Amino acid sequence: GNSVTQMEGPVTxxxxxxxxxxxxxxxxxxxxLFWYVQYPGEGLQLLLKATKADDKGSNKGFExxxxxxxxxxxxxxxxxxxxxxxxxxCALGGYQKVTFGIGTKLQVIP
Amino acid sequence: GAxxxxxxxxxVAKRGQDVALRCDPISGHVSLFWYQQALGQGPEFxxxxxxxxxxxxxGLPSDRFFAERPEGSVSTLKIQRTQQEDSAVYLCAxxxxxxxxxxxxxxxxPGTRLLVL
Numbered sequence: 001g002n003s004v005t006q007m008e009g010p011v012t013x014x015x016x017x018x019x020x021x022x023x024x025x026x027x028x029x030x031x032x033l034f035w036y037v038q039y040p041g042e043g044l045q046l047l048l049k050a051t052k053a054d055d056k057g058s059n060k061g062f063e064x065x066x067x068x069x070x071x072x073x074x075x076x077x078x079x080x081x082x083x084x085x086x087x088x089x090c091a092l093g094g095y096q097k098v099t100f101g102i103g104t105k106l107q108v109i110p
Numbered sequence: 111g112a113x114x115x116x117x118x119x120x121x122v123a124k125r126g127q128d129v130a131l132r133c134d135p136i137s138g139h140v141s142l143f144w145y146q147q148a149l150g151q152g153p154e155f156x157x158x159x160x161x162x163x164x165x166x167x168x169g170l171p172s173d174r175f176f177a178e179r180p181e182g183s184v185s186t187l188k189i190q191r192t193q194q195e196d197s198a199v200y201l202c203a204x205x206x207x208x209x210x211x212x213x214x215x216x217x218x219x220p221g222t223r224l225l226v227l
Contacts, residue, residue, distance in 0.1 A: 004152075034215070043114075043220035044153070044201065089152055096166050097143065098203075098216055100152030 002027045006090045006101035013080055013108050021075040021104045023064075023090035032093035033057075033066050033073040038103070039086045047075075047088070080108045112136065114219035116202050122225045123192045131187045131222045135204030142185050143216060144177055145201040153201050159185060192226045199223050 006023040013019060025033065035047040035057070048057030053068035062077045073090060085108050090101040115134045123129050135142050141160055145153035146169075155169040161182035170177070174192075179185040189196055203216040 032214075036218075044203075044218040046215055046217070049215060091152075093214070093216075096158045097155040097169075098153075099155070102152050103150075 002031065002092050002094045002099045004090050004092050004099055004101040006104055008102065009087075009105040011104060011106050013106070015082055015108055015110050016079045017108075019075070019077040019080045019084075019106070021088055021090075021106070023073045023075065023101060025071050025073065025090075025092050027071075027092055027094065029095070033064070034091040034093060034098070035062070035064055035073070035075050036089040036091055036100075037086045038089065044089065080106070082108045082110055084108050114202055114204055114217055116200075116219040116222050118222060119220065120223050120225075122227065124227055125192060125194060127192050127226075128188065128190045129192055129224065131189075131200050131224070133185045133187070133202030133219060135183065135185070135202070136206075136217055139204035139206050139217075140182075141205040141207065141214070141216075142179055143203040143205075144185070144187050145203065146171075147199040147201055147221070149198070156187070156200075189224075192224075194226050197224055197226045 003026045032051045034049045036044045037047045048059040050057040050066035056065045064075045087103045089103045092099045117132045144156040147153040158166040159179040174190045176188045199221040201221045202219045205214040205216045
């Protein structure tokens with residue numbers, strides 16, 4: 001079956017540091033890949049998505065590239081801000097459902 | 111426009127009580143999903159509707175869990191005889207297209223946090 005493995009947190013970074021959150025997946029078929037973000041006290045929000053191999057999703061300075069050869073979809077940002085503090089979920093769009101990773105908590109300190 | 115809404119936002123129930131959680135999807139969205147998110151975990155799929163038809167209920171943890179969407183819009187997740195292990199956040203999501211496509215983005219509501227004492 002489908003599964004998503006992402007690095008466990010928490011991740012603590014200083015403001016303006018470079019961020020990488022690793023995500024790998026196992027899937028049948030040709031899934032879409034997503035990153036969702038959950039800010040404190042709020043619901044899940046779609047951050048970015050990629051629908052096929054070599055696609056790059058990007059939003060709010062975050063990027064992730066769909067790598068079929070390494071079955072990965074790592075999230076990156078060149079310079080994080082305090083406002084990026086949240087829980088980030090890597091997810092895989094399968095038939096009729098989305099499979100989520102465990103979530104990685106990011107804390108950015110000034 | 112309005113997003114997915116859920117009510118109540120918080121629910122405290124005594125063990126053995128029945129609860130009903132409501133989801134209002136984005137208007138016009140064909141597909142509706144329920145997920146359960148335990149503390150410190152990612153959301154886990156419970157069930158899926160396409161319009162009023164429940165096409166997949168493989169994630170429902172027991173026969174105490176029941177979901178319906180009688181008119182193809184609002185959905186209710188009912189939990190009978192609640193147990194402490196049912197304590198979690200219950201998330202509803204909707205997407206525009208039916209058919210279970212791999213590509214479609216799901217839009218999530220804020221969730222209902224259920225605490226069973």
